[in-house]
Amino acid sequence: MNFHDLETPCALVDPDVLEGNVRAMSERAGRLGVRLRPHTKTHKCVEVARLQVRGSFGGITVSTLAEAERFADAGFGDITYAVPIAPGRVERAARLEERIERLALLVDHVDAAMAVERHGARRGRALPVFLKVDCGYHRAGVLPDSDEALGLARNLAHSQWIEFRGILTHAGHAYHSRGREEARAIAEQERDVMVAFRDRLASAGVRVSEISVGSTPTMCAAEDLGDVTEMRPGNYAFFDAFQTAIGSCRREEIAFGVLATVIGSYPRRNESVIDAGTLALSRDPGPIHVDPDCGFGIPVVPGTREPLAGARVAGLSQEHGVLRLEPGDGGTVPRVGERIVVLPNHSCLAAALFDRYHVVRGEEVVDVWRPVRGW
Numbered sequence: 001m002n003f004h005d006l007e008t009p010c011a012l013v014d015p016d017v018l019e020g021n022v023r024a025m026s027e028r029a030g031r032l033g034v035r036l037r038p039h040t041k042t043h044k045c046v047e048v049a050r051l052q053v054r055g056s057f058g059g060i061t062v063s064t065l066a067e068a069e070r071f072a073d074a075g076f077g078d079i080t081y082a083v084p085i086a087p088g089r090v091e092r093a094a095r096l097e098e099r100i101e102r103l104a105l106l107v108d109h110v111d112a113a114m115a116v117e118r119h120g121a122r123r124g125r126a127l128p129v130f131l132k133v134d135c136g137y138h139r140a141g142v143l144p145d146s147d148e149a150l151g152l153a154r155n156l157a158h159s160q161w162i163e164f165r166g167i168l169t170h171a172g173h174a175y176h177s178r179g180r181e182e183a184r185a186i187a188e189q190e191r192d193v194m195v196a197f198r199d200r201l202a203s204a205g206v207r208v209s210e211i212s213v214g215s216t217p218t219m220c221a222a223e224d225l226g227d228v229t230e231m232r233p234g235n236y237a238f239f240d241a242f243q244t245a246i247g248s249c250r251r252e253e254i255a256f257g258v259l260a261t262v263i264g265s266y267p268r269r270n271e272s273v274i275d276a277g278t279l280a281l282s283r284d285p286g287p288i289h290v291d292p293d294c295g296f297g298i299p300v301v302p303g304t305r306e307p308l309a310g311a312r313v314a315g316l317s318q319e320h321g322v323l324r325l326e327p328g329d330g331g332t333v334p335r336v337g338e339r340i341v342v343l344p345n346h347s348c349l350a351a352a353l354f355d356r357y358h359v360v361r362g363e364e365v366v367d368v369w370r371p372v373r374g375w
């Protein structure tokens, strides 16, 4: 199939750029002396995960049990489910754990730990668990200086029905950085908080064998991960407009785009309307701390990463995107029927809105990949 025959809106993946991204991160992990356990939440797709683990030990990270089940079916045997486990999901996770080598769970609260423990005792087999640590993002995780953190770590380490794997964090606050230098400082904080917590636990008699960290901005910027044992970036496979704005990648390294058609043209108000709205691009506001006028993604000429002169995606409703041209920027309002590609602000969210990705090399659609959906 030719790229021009695709119905819009649709999701495009550039396989060569994708390959370059996954190879670069793999090499980075090697240079930094840590294992790469890529997060698959960005694409949720077996084909991309296989590329991500090429040359590494093969472990992956997932954000839903649906992903874990699909990847297990495809032969992945070492999976970390990196969202704190809901007590009601332990049973389903344990069923999956029985048919692969290892499914590690996350807890940051004693109630969740007790649910895992009760289940382990019932079936007579321990479940692998990481203690989730808050290294500064303040979304989830125990505060490493708190009494609760120490108490919970002791419970996990001493439980007969839990196999305590180690400590895990995600520096999501790195998304507030304005460039690589700031992201590097957060990577150092992420590492230092975890190593200090490991030492605190060691002096309390709790041995930690794994220290797992990672976000795309911190892992693209880190220069020294010290005693960290593994990294879990995910977005780097596709990258996006946000990562470009904060210096994790160049625009040419974005592997994911949304192909759209111009369905309305309004030269008097310097606007066109495309058929990619919130349900194709997501409503992620993007890197407004770096560029308040970033709009909802970067509109580019199809087949390139060249921005459409003076154009931005100024507004979205469900199935409409408003493309606004700044007068005097040299662009002309695209005409009805023309096609453009939008590099979304957040590829994880935009990709999740499509049931298939068209893999396009040059003008040819060389493959169609089907991601897993649901929870």
Ligand SMILES: Cc1ncc(COP(=O)(O)O)c(C=O)c1O
Pocket (backbone or CB within 6 Å): 039, 061, 082, 083, 169, 170, 214, 215, 216, 217, 232, 233, 234, 235, 236
């Ligand atoms: C627990 C956890 N680990 C790793 C990642 C991967 O980070 P990124 O999306 O920046 O690559 C995420 C992303 O949300 C996460 O929640």
